[in-house]
Amino acid sequence: MKKDKRILKTVEIFSSHYIERFKQLMEDGRKEDALSIAQEYIDNGDVESDDYQWFYVNYLKKKWAL
Numbered sequence: 001m002k003k004d005k006r007i008l009k010t011v012e013i014f015s016s017h018y019i020e021r022f023k024q025l026m027e028d029g030r031k032e033d034a035l036s037i038a039q040e041y042i043d044n045g046d047v048e049s050d051d052y053q054w055f056y057v058n059y060l061k062k063k064w065a066l
Contacts (some may be wrong), residue, residue, distance in 0.1 A: 015040070 018041040025034035 008040055022034050022037045025031075025037065
């Protein structure tokens with residue numbers, strides 16, 4: 001799969017997740033939580049700067065000594 005298609009698919013997955021989460025929170029009466037998701041993740045038609053830099057960290061497992 002090409003990089004552009006993978007990015008588009010990832011955006012679709014995230015969009016679907018957050019929209020469903022927003023709907024569930026509204027149904028549960030958690031309006032403030034739903035609105036915080038809407039403000040952060042649901043597109044309102046504004047175009048934002050697209051100059052993000054992503055930081056990836058591999059899974060780190062720490063052994064705890066008791």
